[in-house]
Amino acid sequence: MRAVLGRFKFGGRGLVVVLPYVWLMLFFVVPFLIVLKISFSDIDLAIPPYKPLWIWDGEHAPAITLNFNNYTFLFTDKLYVKALLNSLKVAFVSSMLCLLIGYPMAYGIARSRPAVRSVLLMLIVLPFWTSLLLRVYAWIGLLKANGVINNVLLHLGLIHEPLTMLYTPFAMYVGIVYSYLPFMILPLYANLEKMDWQLIEAAEDLGCRPWRAFLSITLPLSRNGVLAGSMLVFIPAVGEFVIPALLGGPNALMIGRILWDEFFSNRDWPVASAVAILMLLLLVPFMMWYQSIQAREAAASE
Amino acid sequence: MPKPTDPALKASPWTDSDAKPYVRVEKLTKSFGEFKAVDDVSLNIYQGEIFCLLGASGCGKTTLLRMLGGFEKPSSGRIFIDGEDMTGVPPYERPVNMMFQSYALFPHMTVEQNVAFGLKQDRVAKAEIRERVATMLELVKLGGFAQRKPHQLSGGQKQRVALARSLVKRPKLLLLDEPLGALDKKLREHTQFELIGLQHRLGVTFVVVTHDQEEAMTLASRIGVMDHGEIVQSGTPSEIYEFPSSKFVADFIGSVNIFEGRLIEDEPAYVRIASPELGGIIHVGHGISAASDTVVWAAVRPEKINMSTEAPTATDNVARGAVQDIAYLGDLSIYLVKLPTGKVVRVTQPNTSRHAEAITWDQQVYLSWDDSSPVVVTR
Numbered sequence: 001m002r003a004v005l006g007r008f009k010f011g012g013r014g015l016v017v018v019l020p021y022v023w024l025m026l027f028f029v030v031p032f033l034i035v036l037k038i039s040f041s042d043i044d045l046a047i048p049p050y051k052p053l054w055i056w057d058g059e060h061a062p063a064i065t066l067n068f069n070n071y072t073f074l075f076t077d078k079l080y081v082k083a084l085l086n087s088l089k090v091a092f093v094s095s096m097l098c099l100l101i102g103y104p105m106a107y108g109i110a111r112s113r114p115a116v117r118s119v120l121l122m123l124i125v126l127p128f129w130t131s132l133l134l135r136v137y138a139w140i141g142l143l144k145a146n147g148v149i150n151n152v153l154l155h156l157g158l159i160h161e162p163l164t165m166l167y168t169p170f171a172m173y174v175g176i177v178y179s180y181l182p183f184m185i186l187p188l189y190a191n192l193e194k195m196d197w198q199l200i201e202a203a204e205d206l207g208c209r210p211w212r213a214f215l216s217i218t219l220p221l222s223r224n225g226v227l228a229g230s231m232l233v234f235i236p237a238v239g240e241f242v243i244p245a246l247l248g249g250p251n252a253l254m255i256g257r258i259l260w261d262e263f264f265s266n267r268d269w270p271v272a273s274a275v276a277i278l279m280l281l282l283l284v285p286f287m288m289w290y291q292s293i294q295a296r297e298a299a300a301s302e
Numbered sequence: 303m304p305k306p307t308d309p310a311l312k313a314s315p316w317t318d319s320d321a322k323p324y325v326r327v328e329k330l331t332k333s334f335g336e337f338k339a340v341d342d343v344s345l346n347i348y349q350g351e352i353f354c355l356l357g358a359s360g361c362g363k364t365t366l367l368r369m370l371g372g373f374e375k376p377s378s379g380r381i382f383i384d385g386e387d388m389t390g391v392p393p394y395e396r397p398v399n400m401m402f403q404s405y406a407l408f409p410h411m412t413v414e415q416n417v418a419f420g421l422k423q424d425r426v427a428k429a430e431i432r433e434r435v436a437t438m439l440e441l442v443k444l445g446g447f448a449q450r451k452p453h454q455l456s457g458g459q460k461q462r463v464a465l466a467r468s469l470v471k472r473p474k475l476l477l478l479d480e481p482l483g484a485l486d487k488k489l490r491e492h493t494q495f496e497l498i499g500l501q502h503r504l505g506v507t508f509v510v511v512t513h514d515q516e517e518a519m520t521l522a523s524r525i526g527v528m529d530h531g532e533i534v535q536s537g538t539p540s541e542i543y544e545f546p547s548s549k550f551v552a553d554f555i556g557s558v559n560i561f562e563g564r565l566i567e568d569e570p571a572y573v574r575i576a577s578p579e580l581g582g583i584i585h586v587g588h589g590i591s592a593a594s595d596t597v598v599w600a601a602v603r604p605e606k607i608n609m610s611t612e613a614p615t616a617t618d619n620v621a622r623g624a625v626q627d628i629a630y631l632g633d634l635s636i637y638l639v640k641l642p643t644g645k646v647v648r649v650t651q652p653n654t655s656r657h658a659e660a661i662t663w664d665q666q667v668y669l670s671w672d673d674s675s676p677v678v679v680t681r
Contacts, residue, residue, distance in 0.1 A: 201402070203408075207394050208394055210394075
């Protein structure tokens with residue numbers, strides 16, 4: 001027994017490595033396997049509301065019934081594919097908007113004086129000190145019919161009746177872009193901050209106008225930052241639930257909301273689990289891509 | 303020393319008052335807040351020259367170079383290149399290229415793409431770009447490296463790529479910021495001569511910034527010594543070395559022994575300086591422009607001092623001391639001789655014979671020098 005344990009070298013170093021793995025096992029792998037199991041079972045009026053995957057009457061070999069109906073159902077009912085595609089679209093558009101807004105900001109921060117830089121970075125991180133939910137609720141106050149924005153515009157005489165902004169795709173995009181912008185800016189900044197600005201001078205010296213120098217030097221060299229930031233926005237935005245639910249109104253067809261509906265409203269745990277597994281499978285390639293970018297970035301900075 | 307190959311160019315145009323300067327810097331000043339990085343510099347550089355800006359770090363030489371390149375806007379003053387006012391012209395519109403100290407090669411492009419970059423910006427035809435890049439890479443002996451990325455090159459190869467990239471556009475003026483600073487000593491010496499050869503062949507005017515006086519002496523047709531944002535003296539390497547105009551220049555270029563003294567005899571043909579530091583009289587064989595009885599400094603180069611164990615017949619320009627330290631460098635030896643006044647004098651002697659009777663530690667020696675050797679400076 002001691003010999004077996006000794007081989008694992010349960011010293012201080014082993015412990016700090018093993019503990020996080022145990023943690024992840026307990027709270028990620030096990031729940032994932034449970035969800036996977038439920039996704040293959042059948043709905044039932046019971047507690048919990050699904051049929052067990054295997055029945056063993058004590059005499060014969062256990063009978064395992066794998067039910068793929070939940071998955072086939074996801075592709076027969078157009079709702080799910082539509083929601084999935086819409087989620088991808090929303091996540092993609094949000095990532096692009098974050099990139100368009102975030103790149104100039106990250107660039108500006110990276111090129112400012114070190115003292116100013118830390119203040120600007122602080123301001124980017126500052127919103128995290130308040131809960132996401134509170135910040136999204138605050139947007140309701142800003143966007144609603146008699147909210148701050150409408151009141152100001154009415155007062156200035158720019159509009160004569162309140163604009164409908166809340167519970168529209170517009171509000172949802174505002175919410176997502178607002179919430180995920182720091183995840184775009186920070187990796188971009190980290191990348192641009194390492195940039196050798198003498199390269200830009202060299203490009204200009206060789207006859208390159210500033211805008212072209214940006215396109216042919218800065219942008220290609222910040223590629224990894226762009227990809228990392230986009231993935232950090234895209235991946236969580238696909239499964240985003242809170243923001244579409246609070247700001248997007250009833251028509252915001254997002255996969256996260258479908259999942260919520262299946263689980264809580266329809267109490268169809270197997271289908272909800274199948275949706276969750278499908279979403280995860282869809283995101284795995286993006287996550288792997290992100291990992292490889294991170295690895296490349298780390299290798300480049302050595 | 304480099305001489306322009308074009309027979310139309312004068313060997314030393316700066317001595318000719320009719321010669322037209324190629325680069326004219328007029329009262330150029332650059333301030334960063336209260337600090338004047340470059341202070342009222344005026345300078346003429348002639349076509350085909352290698353002009354070296356030499357100074358310690360922070361003396362303003364790089365700022366001056368960056369203003370020539372268009373990377374810094376002058377606070378006041380003007381820059382003319384080939385007769386055209388370039389003061390406010392951005393770098394991408396100047397007929398000037400720069401070789402950066404860090405080389406600043408584009409890491410995501412191959413050697414070929416790096417060199418072609420400048421020509422592409424000018425929308426030169428593809429076939430011509432290919433030809434000019436190939437020729438340039440041959441010239442810097444990098445013909446087989448066209449498809450390499452910068453991180454696959456050694457320091458010396460990167461330096462050549464940077465040089466090729468800045469020369470391929472045939473600039474009127476090439477600015478080089480510490481061009482050899484990142485190379486090791488052996489490679490540096492070799493590259494210095496290659497650089498001169500290349501400059502001869504292409505006839506491009508070079509302005510080189512360096513803190514290394516040996517590098518400046520080897521490369522330059524003329525040197526401008528900078529201190530605190532000003533050019534304190536400019537001239538050929540030998541002028542700067544043999545006729546420094548101030549204590550600073552004398553001390554900065556090479557090593558020198560400086561004796562403080564008081565002017566006691568001020569004749570048109572000679573002067574005599576009483577130097578308590580030397581413990582004797584310094585006799586200088588020419589007149590100088592300084593008032594009698596003022597404090598002056600006499601600078602004597604270590605290699606211009608004779609050292610012997612026998613007392614010389616003269617009474618001026620003589621000192622006696624004990625050898626404190628010896629450094630044998632092979633081709634020559636450096637002796638530090640301590641005078642009774644406490645002053646330590648540096649003397650170098652060529653090791654011309656393999657079996658010379660050696661002067662050793664603590665030996666009493668006589669130092670003397672010719673009356674043409676000292677340079678008298680008043681500041």
